[in-house]
Amino acid sequence: MDWKVIANAPWLWICGFVQAAIGLFQAGYFYRLATRLLARHGGYGPGQVRAIVRGAVITAIGPVMAEIFVMMALVFAISPAYTWQREGVAVGSVVTEMVLISNAAIGVGQEFGQPSFDMVGFAAAVVVVNLSCTIASLGAAFFTPYLGRARGKLSRGDPRLLAVIGVCSALGIFAFFAANEVKRRGGHEVAVIAGAILSMFLFKLADWLHRPRMKEWALGLATFGGMLIARLLQA
Amino acid sequence: MAPDERGFVDLAVEPYEREYLGPVHRVGFWTCILISAAMTLPALLLYLIYGVAAPRAGALAGLALALTYLLPLTIIEPLSYYSVYGDAGNYMSMTTGNIANLRLPCAAVAQSVAEVPEGTRTGAVIACIGIAVSVVVGVVGVFFGSLAGGWITAQFPPWLTGAFQAYLLPAVLGAVFGQFALRGPVYAIPALTIAGVPLLLGWHPYSIIPAAVVGTVLLGYGLFSWKGIAPGRG
Structure with a gap:
């Protein structure tokens, strides 16, 4: 059977629903605790809570739309069911997801996005992506009560050190994947360079125009722009 | 209170x-x-x-x-x-x-x-x-x-489907690299060098990925310790 058919079969949709149910229960329970505490001890009425909810809903719509926009890459490369299982309630944005799938493919001697990616690559992606993301949820389960104290110790009182480690880790991994695509030359090289330049320009533009909400769309637009420029130059 | x-x-x-x-x-x-x-x-x-x-x-x-x-x-x-x-x-x-x-x-x-x-x-x-x-x-x-x-x-028409299949992934990777490069421009070229040179030398990705991550973090830590350089806001 074609691996793409298996990747969009009901079993994977059901796995997504199970995860979504747990995530929604968690969010609903915490929401109830928070609103009850605010009503009893903070003097917050239903009108104030409604205003907070409205603000959060409006803020969430932009990033969720942007996420759906970029998510099409996963729908295309693997399947809608896989996208739902991983992006509905899971640990990882679409970009993290792609890096993890690429890692899984490398592990079994394949390349994600290339014809060599087959059932073995898909099976490896299912294992690697899901298992590696349990690190975050298990970490939260066991270490959340100690976060406040740990934060002070690791940053040695200077939170800028946390930013150094975070940004440098991300740059290291994306430098590898970008350089690997550039090495292929042709449209791949164009797509990487155009995507990078467009992304930097759009993020800067949001700063210059003082419109931080533009940043929600910058990555998606840069991605599609880079892809289309590569297609046009290679046509 | x-x-x-x-x-x-x-x-x-x-x-x-x-x-x-x-x-x-x-x-x-x-x-x-x-x-x-x-x-x-x-x-x-x-x-x-x-x-x-x-x-x-x-x-x-x-x-x-x-x-x-x-x-x-x-x-x-x-x-x-x-x-x-x-x-x-x-x-x-x-x-x-x-x-x-x-x-x-x-x-x-x-x-x-x-x-x-x-x-x-x-x-x-x-x-x-x-x-x-x-x-x-x-x-x-x-x-x-x-x-x-x-x-x-x-x-989608076939040309767009082809563009998605061939170029979406490299464009995503370039765009994300650009986003992080803006936050830490000083690390961007060294990170590309640390990852790119072993690639050109034909090393296996198994060894390049950890080297790129650890090498860039060590570089960032060094710059922070010696010169107080840290990334800007996203």
Whole structure:
């Protein structure tokens, strides 16, 4: 059977629903605790809570739309069911997801996005992506009560050190994947360079125009722009 | 509680810990364990239904590569964002992901609507509401996006389908590299060099990925220690 058919079969949709149910229960329970505490001890009425909810809903719509926009890459490369299982309630944005799938493919001697990616690559992606993301949820389960104290110790009182480690880790991994695509030359090289330049320009533009909400769309637009420029130059 | 210098009155410690924090940790712990267990289901079902399993050595190698990138972020992200979103926010964010682009903005907007400062008990509770709402919006949006995505992509003309298949992934990787390069321009070229030279020399990705991550982090740590250089805001 074609691996793409298996990747969009009901079993994977059901796995997504199970995860979504747990995530929604968690969010609903915490929401109830928070609103009850605010009503009893903070003097917050239903009108104030409604205003907070409205603000959060409006803020969430932009990033969720942007996420759906970029998510099409996963729908295309693997399947809608896989996208739902991983992006509905899971640990990882679409970009993290792609890096993890690429890692899984490398592990079994394949390349994600290339014809060599087959059932073995898909099976490896299912294992690697899901298992590696349990690190975050298990970490939260066991270490959340100690976060406040740990934060002070690791940053040695200077939170800028946390930013150094975070940004440098991300740059290291994306430098590898970008350089690997550039090495292929042709449209791949164009797509990487155009995507990078467009992304930097759009993020800067949001700063210059003082419109931080533009940043929600910058990555998606840069991605599609880079892809289309590569297609046009290679046509 | 007495107001602080800004005139803000925080929630009292006793009800916050008894009525909120206690249940948050209990339910947060078990839901995180459950979601971790649920994430093992796809691999298990793929094997049980179709008899397909990933080669063990390959999967372990892929997992090791993934962790070189994911592990530092998994440690850094909660530590960096904890003061904004608090304990419940951390459980939800680590369960649902998309922290910097979705959870944090919703937490920040909720706090700003309620005119409550971050880093306070009330701020953490308000952030919890903002993040909980973002989880619901996210799940609904992604579900319909996934359903419609398959249909929409089937309507694409062949040239666009070809562009998606060939160039979307490199464009995503370039765009994300550009985004992080803006936050730390001083690290961007060295990171490309650390990753690019071994690639040109034909090293295997197994060894290049850890070298690129560790090498760039060490460079950043060195610059921070010697010159006080740190990344700007995103």
